[in-house]
Amino acid sequence: MKNVELLAPAGNFECLKAAVNNGANAVYLGSKNFSARAFAGNFDHDELIEAVRYAHLHDVRVFVTINTLLNEKEFDNAVKLAEQCYKCDVDALLIQDLGLFYELKKRYPDFELHCSTQMHVHNLEGVRTAKRLGFKRVVLARESDLSLIRQACKEGIEIETFVHGALCVSYSGQCLMSSATKKRSANKGMCAQCCRLRYELLDSDSKKVKTDTDYLLSPKDMFLLNDIPSLVDSGVSSFKIEGRMKSPAYVGYVTSLYRKAIDSHLEGRTFSIDEEQLSNLKVLFNRNFTNDLLYDRNDLFGQKTPNHLGIEIGKVIDHKKNLTYIRLNRELNQFDGIRIGDEGFIVNRLYVNDLLVSTAKEGQVCAVECEKRVYGIVFKTQDHLLEKKILETTEKKVPLDLEVFLYPHNKVRTILKHNDQIFEYISDIEAQEALKTPLNEDSVTKQFSRLNDTVYYPEKISVHTDNAFLPVSMLNRIRREAIEAFDEYRIASFKRSPMPCVFSQIEVRNDHDGAMLQENDTIIMDDKVFPINYVINPDSEYILNDRAVICEFGGLMKDYKEKIAYYTLNCCNSHTYEFLQRMGFQYIVLSSELHKNEISDLIDSYEKRFERKIRPYVFMKGDRVLMYIKSDPFGKYLISEKGYSLSDGNNIYKIKKHGDITELIEEGHTCDTGDLDVLPLTVKL
Numbered sequence: 253m254k255n256v257e258l259l260a261p262a263g264n265f266e267c268l269k270a271a272v273n274n275g276a277n278a279v280y281l282g283s284k285n286f287s288a289r290a291f292a293g294n295f296d297h298d299e300l301i302e303a304v305r306y307a308h309l310h311d312v313r314v315f316v317t318i319n320t321l322l323n324e325k326e327f328d329n330a331v332k333l334a335e336q337c338y339k340c341d342v343d344a345l346l347i348q349d350l351g352l353f354y355e356l357k358k359r360y361p362d363f364e365l366h367c368s369t370q371m372h373v374h375n376l377e378g379v380r381t382a383k384r385l386g387f388k389r390v391v392l393a394r395e396s397d398l399s400l401i402r403q404a405c406k407e408g409i410e411i412e413t414f415v416h417g418a419l420c421v422s423y424s425g426q427c428l429m430s431s432a433t434k435k436r437s438a439n440k441g442m443c444a445q446c447c448r449l450r451y452e453l454l455d456s457d458s459k460k461v462k463t464d465t466d467y468l469l470s471p472k473d474m475f476l477l478n479d480i481p482s483l484v485d486s487g488v489s490s491f492k493i494e495g496r497m498k499s500p501a502y503v504g505y506v507t508s509l510y511r512k513a514i515d516s517h518l519e520g521r522t523f524s525i526d527e528e529q530l531s532n533l534k535v536l537f538n539r540n541f542t543n544d545l546l547y548d549r550n551d552l553f554g555q556k557t558p559n560h561l562g563i564e565i566g567k568v569i570d571h572k573k574n575l576t577y578i579r580l581n582r583e584l585n586q587f588d589g590i591r592i593g594d595e596g597f598i599v600n601r602l603y604v605n606d607l608l609v610s611t612a613k614e615g616q617v618c619a620v621e622c623e624k625r626v627y628g629i630v631f632k633t634q635d636h637l638l639e640k641k642i643l644e645t646t647e648k649k650v651p652l653d654l655e656v657f658l659y660p661h662n663k664v665r666t667i668l669k670h671n672d673q674i675f676e677y678i679s680d681i682e683a684q685e686a687l688k689t690p691l692n693e694d695s696v697t698k699q700f701s702r703l704n705d706t707v708y709y710p711e712k713i714s715v716h717t718d719n720a721f722l723p724v725s726m727l728n729r730i731r732r733e734a735i736e737a738f739d740e741y742r743i744a745s746f747k748r749s750p751m752p753c754v755f756s757q758i759e760v761r762n763d764h765d766g767a768m769l770q771e772n773d774t775i776i777m778d779d780k781v782f783p784i785n786y787v788i789n790p791d792s793e794y795i796l797n798d799r800a801v802i803c804e805f806g807g808l809m810k811d812y813k814e815k816i817a818y819y820t821l822n823c824c825n826s827h828t829y830e831f832l833q834r835m836g837f838q839y840i841v842l843s844s845e846l847h848k849n850e851i852s853d854l855i856d857s858y859e860k861r862f863e864r865k866i867r868p869y870v871f872m873k874g875d876r877v878l879m880y881i882k883s884d885p886f887g888k889y890l891i892s893e894k895g896y897s898l899s900d901g902n903n904i905y906k907i908k909k910h911g912d913i914t915e916l917i918e919e920g921h922t923c924d925t926g927d928l929d930v931l932p933l934t935v936k937l
Contacts, residue, residue: 256514257490259315259412260507263294263497268303270504271312273648275511278313279303280346282496283337286318286330286441301340308746309707309739311650311671313343319368321439321824321843322349324853331355338363341746344388347371348425348439351827354834357386362748364388366412367805370439372425372820376403377792377806383409384809386753391492394419394474395882397548398482400790405487413483415476416506417494419545419552421447421469422879426787426820429878431845432918433903439822439845447471448558449900453886456895468885468898470558475541477525480513495537501639502536508645509533534563535635545882553885562633568592568626569617575603576622578630584618586610589634592626596633652708654700658717660685666700666734670708675741677734686721693717699727706735775801775816777839787820788880788913808835819844819871819933826858829868841869841933844876848926855928867931872923874935878905879916886914908937 260271262281271279281303282294295303300316307314316337322330330352334345338360345363347353348370356363366389367373367382374393382390389410392401396413405411420427424438431437434444450466474494476483483491491514493506509529516523525533537560544551565582576592584590586602586609603619604612612618653669664679683691693715701710722730775782784801785794794800794810802810803818816839817823817832824843832840842851851870858866886907890896898905898916906917917937 259490259492261496266500267503270500271507272310273645274504274508276507280315282317286320304340310648315344316342317346319346319348319370320441321822323850324825324857327825350831351825354831355827357753362750370425373805375790375792375806379404379407381808386751398546402486410489412490412492413488415491419471419474421471426880432878452899454897461889465556467555467558470555471552472540472542476543477513481517484517501642504642535632550883552883562631565632566630571625575619577619579617584612585637587636591631591633593628595626649709651711653712655714658683658720660720664730668738675738677737679730683720683722686719690719691717700731782816814838826854844871869933870930872932875937876918876921877915878918881914884914
C-alpha cells in the first residue's frame with residue numbers, strides 16, 4: 253500500500269493527542285518562539301520532549317515550525333531552539349528564513365528540513381531549488397493547482413499540500429499588510445488578519461463602489477476531502493490540515509474524516525462525506541468551503557462575515573423580558589454556542605414550555621437568555637456534546653508481538669517486537685520449578701495481555717515453558733518492566749539521515765556600489781539594466797539575459813552573470829545575506845520590514861564575522877506591494893482595471909492587475925536609515 257502521510261496541527265498537547273488518536277501520521281507544532289502561529293498555545297522545552305516521546309511511541313512523527321523571519325538579535329536563539337529540537341529527536345523543522353536554513357545545514361546536515369509555505373515555493377523551479385539545496389520536503393503554496401502539484405510530485409522530493417482549513421488571501425511569505433498597517437508582521441507569526449476586516453472599494457473618482465459585502469478580502473476555507481483521490485494519485489506525500497489555533501475537537505474530527513478518505517482510496521473504496529458528518533464539520537468551524545484554488549477557479553470571496561458561520565438551527569420568533577424565543581429546525585443543547593445577528597453567546601439556561609431542560613428538539617420552541625432584542629436566523633457555533641464525544645475517542649494503540657521464555661532456574665526472557673523494532677528483555681527474576689501446578693501458555697498469555705496502561709495492544713503472544721512456576725505478581729512485574737524497557741529502546745532507536753546540498757560549493761562574491769531605481773519592469777544600477785523576474789512566477793518562466801532581478805525562491809540558483817536579490821526574498825539577517833552571496837548575488841536588497849536598528853545590527857554582525865564591510869541596498873522610499881492575490885476579489889465590481897483602490901477607513905491601497913495577479917499597493921513607503929552607510933532603492937509602481 254502506498255505510504256501517504258496525514259499531517260495534523262497541534263497548537264497544544266490536547267490537540268496533539270486528538271490528532272494522534274484520530275489517525276494522524278505526523279503532527280506539526282510550534283515552540284513558544286519563532287512560530288508562524290505565535291498566538292497558539294505552543295510548547296515549551298519540557299512539553300516538547302514529552303510531545304515527541306508521546307508521538308514517537310504511537311508511531312507518529314513530529315515537525316516543529318521555526319517558520320518566521322529572524323532579525324539579527326533573534327537569530328542565535330532560533331539556532332538554540334533548533335539545537336534543542338535536534339537533541340530531543342524532533343523529526344523535522346519547517347523553515348522560512350534562508351539564513352537559518354543555511355546555518356542549520358552547516359551544523360546539522362542530517363536534520364530533516366522542510367520548506368515552509370512561508371518560503372513561497374509556488375513553481376517547479378522552487379521545488380527543484382529546494383531539492384538541490386538539500387530540503388527533504390516542500391510545502392507548496394496554497395495557491396497551487398492540481399496540474400502544478402502533479403508536476404511537482406515528479407521532481408524527486410516530498411511534496412506536502414494543504415487540504416483543509418483557513419486560506420491566506422495573499423501568497424504566504426509575501427503579505428506585508430499586517431506589518432504595514434498594524435505593526436504586526438505575518439512573517440513573524442503575528443498576523444493581525446487584515447484580510448478579515450471591512451473594506452470599501454473606491455472608483456477612480458474616490459467614490460464608493462456598491463459591493464455585496466464589506467469583507468472584500470475574506471476568503472472561504474479550504475475543503476479538499478472529496479479531492480483526496482486525485483491528490484493521492486498525483487503522488488502527494490503529505491496532506492496538511494491547517495489549524496494550530498483550533499480546538500482539540502476540531503483537530504480530532506477533521507483528522508478522522510481525512511483519515512477515512514485517504515484509507516478508503518488506498519484500499520480501493522469510495523468515501524463520501526454524509527450529511528451528518530458535513531454538519532458536524534461545519535459546526536466545529538467553517539467560513540463556507542471551497543476547492544477553487546485546486547482547479548484554478550475564482551470563487552473564494554463574497555463572505556457576509558469573516559467569522560465562524562456554524563450551522564442554521566432556527567429562527568427568532570419572539571422576545572419576552574430577557575428571553576429570546578426560537579423555533580428550532582435542529583436540536584439545541586444546554587452549553588451549546590449560538591449566534592443571532594452579531595450576538596454570540598453560550599446557552600447556559602435553556603427553556604421549553606417555561607421549564608428548564610438540557611435538550612430542545614427539532615420543531616420545538618425554546619427560550620434562551622439574551623438581554624438584547626435581536627431577530628433573525630439562529631446559528632449554532634459550538635456543539636458541546638459533539639466536542640465531548642470527539643474527545644472521548646479511544647487512545648490509539650500500536651501492535652506488539654511478545655515471546656516469553658519461562659524455564660525453571662533460568663531468568664525469564666521476553667522478546668518484544670513492533671514493526672521492525674525487536675528487543676530482548678532479560679529479567680532478574682528466575683522461574684521456579686513447579687511443585688504442583690506449572691504455568692501453562694494460557695495463564696502466561698493472560699498476564700502478558702494486560703497492556704491497557706501502555707501504548708500497545710497484543711497482536712501475538714507466544715509462550716515457551718516447561719514445568720515452570722512464578723506467582724502472578726512476578727509475571728505482572730516482568731511484563732511492566734519489559735514494556736518500560738522496550739519503550740526506552742524504541743525512543744533511543746531514533747535515527748537521522750543526512751541530505752546532500754550544494755550551496756557550500758559556491759564562492760562568495762563582492763558587493764557593488766550604486767544607486768538603484770525601479771521603473772516599470774527593470775532596475776537600473778550603475779548604468780546597467782536588470783530585467784525583473786516577477787514575484788509570482790507559477791510557470792517558472794525566467795528572463796533570458798546576462799542580468800536579472802530575482803524575486804522568489806525558484807530563481808535562487810539561476811545562472812546569471814549579475815543578479816539582484818530583491819527585497820521579496822526576505823533578507824533579514826547577516827546569515828541570509830551571506831547565503832545569498834553564496835548563491836551568486838552581487839546586489840542584495842534587504843527585507844522592507846527591517847527597521848534602522850535591525851539593519852545596523854545586520855551590518856555589524858556581518859563585519860564581525862568576516863572582517864569586511866558591506867553596503868546593503870535598502871528599500872528607502874516608493875511604492876510597495878502589500879498583497880499578491882491569485883484570485884480577483886474585485887473583478888465582478890470593476891468596470892476597468894485602472895484607477896480603483898481599496899480603503900480600510902484609514903488607508904488607501906491602489907489596486908493593480910499584473911496578469912492574473914491582483915496587487916494591493918502601499919504608496920509612499922519610507923524607511924528611515926539615519927546615518928547608516930547603505931545604498932537606497934526607490935520604487936515606482
